[in-house]
Amino acid sequence: MRWLAAMGFLVVMLVAAMPNATRAHALDPGYLSLEQLSGQSWRVFWRKPDVSGRPMRIDARLPAFCTPTTGPVPFSDGKAWVSQWQATCSETLQGATIVIEGLENTRTDVLARLQTADGTVITSRLTADTPSLVVPEQLSGLAVFWQYLVLGWEHILEGLDHLLFVFALLVLVQSPGRLLGAITAFTVAHSITLAAASLGLLSVPSPPVEAAIALSIVLLAVEILKQGDGKPYLTANAPWIVAFLFGLLHGLGFAGALSEIGLPAGDIPLALLAFNLGVEAGQLTFVAGVLAVFLVVRWMAPVLARAFHAPGAPGTKVLGYAIGGVSVIWLTERVAGF
Structure with a gap:
């Protein structure tokens, strides 16, 4: 296990050394x-x-x-x-x-x-x-829709914390049926809080929300590292429940970004729908990209792919350490910034 922990630590350090990698988003715009x-x-x-x-x-x-x-x-x-x-x-x-x-x-x-x-x-x-x-x-209705669709798509693809959460779900839930259920639950949940916060029905300060999002990734990383020990865990057996609960938090994070952009007075429902669809399009683009990379690796390097195949496999453990390390850094920074 020492070599495994060392590999995980190395991955964390490489990620942390990348410019702006420990931030939730790229260089502040x-x-x-x-x-x-x-x-x-x-x-x-x-x-x-x-x-x-x-x-x-x-x-x-x-x-x-x-x-x-x-x-x-x-x-x-x-x-x-x-x-x-x-x-x-x-x-x-x-x-x-x-x-x-x-x-x-x-x-x-x-x-x-x-x-x-x-x-x-x-x-x-x-x-x-x-x-x-x-x-x-x-600005026509179609222009409003397209504008907010693109903004939602760009926001999710620049949000490293949201993408890391989705990636952790992909690592944790390897059953296609359960993965589909988890992603659907995540989508429904963040759509609810995104709409509620954007329409002024729900108001939560941004710093605690951002810290809670980082904590949600830490918890998924812990679940990844617990896989393979033979004990039943909620995230593995009912991932849609955990995805839904954490999705509520991530929706508040999306709403924080949307509040800076603002909603057009005459087209609020249309803009809100378009932004949410843009977020989903970006999320599905990311999922498709990750799955495509894994298929290529499985085809070109089957031995390496087997290291990630089963719960508790060496490669899966390394990913757990890497995801946990980066998310702990985020959590520490965000709590310190309260």
Whole structure:
């Protein structure tokens, strides 16, 4: 067992050494919010990531007919660099271009959110390849649906903690029927809390939720390591129950991300449905990718695949140690940040 523990420890250290691997998401993105106060007046909030104690070299620039086009010198809020100002735009922003200067030289992204006086919300994810936003003239129901579908898909694929939980389920539950039941229960549960929190029916502070999500992964890792000892465990025998309970927590995590984006006043049900479907699409994409990798390994290296085949197998134990190690780091960081 010593070599097994050593392998697990090595995997944890390799994962922890990866840039931003111990964070729930990739490098914190930038965030630009424009809220229309009146016909020509806009409230602007701009947050950009911290890089070694200094603001990232990116700046939000409004169209030339807005005054001012950029904000004041940002201040640190402890996590990122923030600036706020009020801009007067002599023309409508519909059809105009908002640019994040310098974004093309980074590997991060920026979430841009624009809310007009009538409650219309436009959101867009800006990247190095697309560092500018051309504000659409009008936003149809189909455009809202597609916009929030993509945002949900991107969010789950950037959420390492949510993906690690799903991966732990795949390792723990190797029966196709039980795995399908567990994933379905997880989906139903997080859909419930995502909708309830997004509609204001449920309110839970974010830090305890994020810590509880990390704890849920720790508990699954413990169950993985207990496999093969001949004792009955709830997660192995009725994984859908555990998946449903933990899914309620993960839904609150999804709702926290959605609260930053906001929901369009006239299309709340449509946007909520699209975001949830996007989350599911991303989750299924991840599951399909993991299963595809395992099939390739089983075909090309059957001896290695057998190390992961049965509960309590050496490879499964290594994965348990790795999952547990990373999730314990997350849990410690999040509790310390209360």
